[in-house]
Amino acid sequence: MSRIYALMGVSVIAFALLLLAMSGGGSKQSGDGLLFYCAASNRAVMDEILKQYEQETGRRVEIQYGPSQTLLSSLTVAEKGDLFLPADDSYLDLAADDGLVHEVIPIASMRAVIVVPRGNPKGIKQIGDLLDDDVRYVLADPKSAAVGKVVQRELEKTGQWKTLAENVTSFRATVTEVANDVLVGAVDAGIVYDAVLHTYPDLQAVEDPSLADTESIIAVGVLGSSKHPEDALHFARYVAAADRGLEHYQGHGFTITNGDLWAERPELTIYAGSMLRPAIEETIKNFQQREGVDVLTKYNGCGILVAEMRTGPTPDAYFACDVEFMNQVNDLFLEPVSVSQNELVILVPKGNPEKITGLRDLARNDLRVGIGHEKQCAMGWLTQNTLKESGVQSEIMGRDPVQMNTGDLLVNAMRTGALDAVVVYLSNAAGAGELFQAIRIKEIECSIAVQPWAVARESKYPLLASRLFSQICSAESQATFKKKGFRWDFTQDQAVAAGGGSADE
Template identity: 45%
Template sequence: MVPRHGSSNSLYLFAIGSVALLIVLGLAMFGRWTKPNSNPSTADGTQDTSNATTSPDSDEALMMYCAAGMRYPVDEIVKQYEAEFGKKISLNYSGSNTLLSQLEVNQTGDLYLAADDSYITKGRDKGLLAEAIPVATQTPVIVVKRGNAKNIQSAADLLRDDVSVVLPDPDAAACGKKAKQLLSASGHWNALQQSARVYKPTVNETINAVKIDVDAGIVWDSTVAQYPDMEAIHCEELDQGRATIEIAVVKQTKHPTAALHFARYLASIDKGLEIFRAKGMQPVAGDRWSEHPELTLFAGAVNRKALEPIIKEFQEREGVTVNTKYNGCGILTAEMRSLQSNPVGSFPDTFMACDVYYMETVKDLFLESENVSATDIVMVVKKGNPKKIQTLKDLLRDDVRLVLGEPKQCTIGVLSKRLLQEEGIYDQLTRDKEINTKQTSAMLVPDVITGSADVVLAYVTDTQAEANKVDVVPIESPQAKAIQPFSIAKSSANKYLSERLFEKIAQSRDKFEAAGFQWRLQK
């Protein structure tokens, strides 16, 4: 049969036209990636075709969803970052909830900045977001033209017949959601939503409506700070709604290290946060900027097997260096005290102790600690247990050679001493026997393998690698347990980076259990 070319061409053109229409509708629905806005007058989050840049699929640009109210500072930060590093950032401005919905549908992008951290929590719960860094805080306020001609002072004033009101949409903008929560609690919301003239999808559009012809609206105090001809009215109903602006890495990003590099820059106290402050916002006490930051971690020797693969992954993803010092906790805490009085080296940003005992000795230098894991203290003997050692009392026998940790240098030494005192045999042991001691837990099990000792008190985790050469004799005592806490130094200039290291540890239960630890972290 001869093909009917005219009919085929018509169908072909119809198909092409349909696809083109779908693309246009898709762009209209889901927004468009733009360059940083160079014209402050368009800071209302509206689309500007003159700002179109590289395709989001291009390797040349990171793609960022950004709350519209942050447009002024973020535009400036992005320009500064691009000038310093030559890395392009494409930006999509809209309401926080609208952007999160787009992210959920699109499953693309690298970064998401929300006006309220509740959206970061929601995004994480949905599996859309990974690391998050706080940026600044803000509070909802009533906005009026400077001079406040109608003397609006409270939420009740918004209900007056002579006052017209515009609100940010609770289903699109973070400020709208927060205002609805607060004013529902105060009993004003139902009446206010009925009298409001219009809802706007962003705080920028809300404040612009007030600027033009509406008497009052509700926006963030940080938004008002960017408009010199507008005035913020604080009221008790809204003052309780302080929110934290956060930037998060999109879980599906193909460029996590690059995304984290920019996120750190934006949230650094001496880079992006300077711009947020200059725009009248209230930035957090962020980390200091470094293109390749370094953390110092002091860790009790027992933690090494679990921590090493975790730290390796963390360094590779973040693009940072973690300088880790493993040793006996007595040695590590003594070094901390020395560094405190004579700072000739790097005081640790973080500390993971072998047990809470040594964390307690330096708690004045650290923030509140979290208990991560636990391990049992056991008696370790040669394979087959040739001396038939069964209880702690057997350690008193003349034919048993015992090696312990040094109490002044390592946690296993302190805990072993406490355990033997509880059993009532420590004084007799130290009086009647010549007991060799080691400065770290890692040095104990090798003495059994080489025949230098018949038995040692060690962590069960230290025996895993030598399971074919040694046997473990359990100790029936509540004292035969070590709990490993983690904390961040009060003096650290990298507290948020340290928090992300802790978060990585908190997500690594499998690695701790594979190393023989019991998981303790409740979060």
């Protein structure tokens, strides 16, 4: 009996050790901190980044390495964690579709290649050579590993996958297991990501045109389950920073993106036309709180903002009141995208006591009229065009109307009774229905202003600016724009031109 109990005790201990290995064997514990799910293919580079990050910031991160699909399943079931970095961004798309991922920050890319021992003793030159009778090869399992998934996708297009999968020696759970099998001589070849071979000097890559389109985009996503999104974004920004994490990625053979420069707490500067302030102010406030950054905003007439940009510093992004004022500084910014529209209207007191019906009525001698300043704001420039096209410019300007550089100032003058009618944007009248009413300008079609957004060519934080733009394009933000009198103009197809941000629909 004592021998039986001893054997039972050994079995219990062995089982406990097995459970421990299963739960923590793929993790690198750095103490209490963020929980980061990371693809095994990124382990070598991420270990370096993590070490530098902890030394530089004193912050801790717990990493769980594994196959991309396994990690996705784990974070889905566990409903906890802070960050997810798979070997292919298709897994982030799946996670986002399920509402598991919020922000996504691009990092690098890698491509699948055939891996063989140094010197290529079997003389393998292409995929077809793997099927030779004297060649043993392994593949990453498409059900668990990103490289297996992308290789299957591309080779099914060429009709090569079925035969390759039927004759494989075995499928492996991760790309590193494939490389290790080739390294120890268990097989003659395999298919791995090119960047993985950086840490395998005794192995070499064989490129095949059939694998040319197997590029996998690597990006890190912040999980919706994160209880510390500011800390998670801090680490994500470090990993994707051009002078921090991306230096390690490049050193490991990855093709890196154009990342932001690192800053413990970045300062993002945004110039925006005054009329946009009610639509974006709350979104910006929430963004900087979640990201742990400072957003320095300057609101003014677009003519004034353009003049400042011509003689002073360029902001990280510019949100103009109209395309005309973006065109005046287009050499400073990347390709702009149209986000919203705003309509010029004639604003009069509730009940319209002066019986104003259109622009021509504003030339009456008994009316005190206000318009935007032509050189200081987009609204003034657009008003002059509208008056000109309507054929009433000389009549109205001959009455010497009051000119101000923002619609808000004109509306305030109406509130005090200093003016009888003003030409402003529809958004300027939002929320004041009990005091004023808006009269549509029907005479001419050119009374619509289009508001474009663009990121500065020389911005230190283009990715951060793009994430802010994503929030401006969120469903909640769109609702705010519409509530404030704007029409929504941005489409998802414009996201790439805007710097990579993706709008929540």
